[in-house]
Amino acid sequence: MKKLYLVLRSTAMLSMLLLLVVSCKDTDSTPDLELIPVNSVTVDGVTISLFAEKEIETGANDFYWKVEEGNSSLEIQSFSITPMMEMATMSHSTPYNDPALFEENKSYYHNMAVFIMPSGEMGSWTISFEVETMTGKMLTGEMPIEVNSSWKLTSVRDANNNNKVYFITWLSPQKPVSGNNDLKFLVHTRETMMSFPAVSDAELIVYPYMDMGGGQGHSTDFTTPVAKGNGMYEGDINYSMSGVWTTSVQVVMANDTLPEAMFEYSVLAK
Ligand SMILES: [Cu+2]
Incomplete structure (x- = not known):
């Protein structure tokens, strides 16, 4: 009888431990992800917001995007962007990849952009985006951003x-x-x-x-x-x-x- 009690007790403790482990994992996510808001644009009631880890600058930048309807994330089919710099006589893009679901915190889409020029008298940067909702609606828009110069x-x-x-x-x-x-x-x-x-x-x-x-x-x-x-x-x-x-x-x-x-x-x- 005593043996059974011990087994039950250790099983109970084990499941409590498991519960603790599980809840630790659940309570978020990415404690070291400190983001600053960059800009946001609303199209047809859907708000596309851009966040970054630091002020955007020449060199590499991690971008974190939220797509929300009201205050909750909107499920989408696809998300693509194109950064463009408009200059006096020409325009050009820069090295970048498209946003993909950020596995460590699925309320964000993540991508990287390497800016090759700063904003200024030479020209200005905008990011055009195209988001396809689950119902096949295309949301397109443009977001102006400021790119600072850096040594990087x-x-x-x-x-x-x-x-x-x-x-x-x-x-x-x-x-x-x-x-x-x-x-x-x-x-x-x-x-x-x-x-x-x-x-x-x-x-x-x-x-x-x-x-x-x-x-x-x-x-x-x-x-x-x-x-x-x-x-x-x-x-x-x-x-x-x-x-x-x-x-x-x-x-x-x-x-x-x-x-x-x-x-x-x-x-x-x-
Ligand atoms: Cu340029």
């Missing part, structure tokens, strides 16, 4: 191939600190004003350097970023000092080596 994007031209332009994006660290950091780059090229494919089969030559003045300077420990697909290159870097650093990046392709792209930025003390 550079471009170089391939003199041996019609001056084809390549965009090198500093993806990580977004906020460099002394000690260890992931070191990630994105590489894209431009086929047309609307098409900016990722360059996934290159090798990078990277050199971090700190100028100490008076002709003195030094590098630091790092591992060279290697291709991971979709234009992504991943390595790491261990900054030995805080202060101003430069990092040159050279893209080496099968038949060609591009000129050096240079990033200059501050490393904060940890």
Whole structure:
């Protein structure tokens, strides 16, 4: 009798534990996702809202979208966007992908956009969108956005191939600190004003350097970023000092080596 009681008791405890685990998982979601609202547009009673992790800037930006009718998420069939910059004599897009359901928090759709130019006197950015509802209704609209300039994007031209332009994006660290950091780059090229494919089969030559003045300077420990697909290159870097650093990046392709792209930025003390 006592044995049965113990078994029952441990079963009860186990299910309580399970319940705890399950409810922890349920109570949301993405505690480290801190988003700022960017803009929102309402079409036919459906509100499409854009959120981001930081002010939008040149280089890589994670976008989080909500599609809501009233105050609740609206189920949709498809969601596509096109970022466009209107300039005086021409217009162009930028490297981006379309929003897909954000698995970590399904009230959002997520995509990435790499802005190659800041907003300003040269031109302005809008994102046009097309959302298809479950009943097949197409909701289309345009959302103006402001893109700030940053140090995280550079471009170089391939003199041996019609001056084809390549965009090198500093993806990580977004906020460099002394000690260890992931070191990630994105590489894209431009086929047309609307098409900016990722360059996934290159090798990078990277050199971090700190100028100490008076002709003195030094590098630091790092591992060279290697291709991971979709234009992504991943390595790491261990900054030995805080202060101003430069990092040159050279893209080496099968038949060609591009000129050096240079990033200059501050490393904060940890
Ligand atoms: Cu432009």
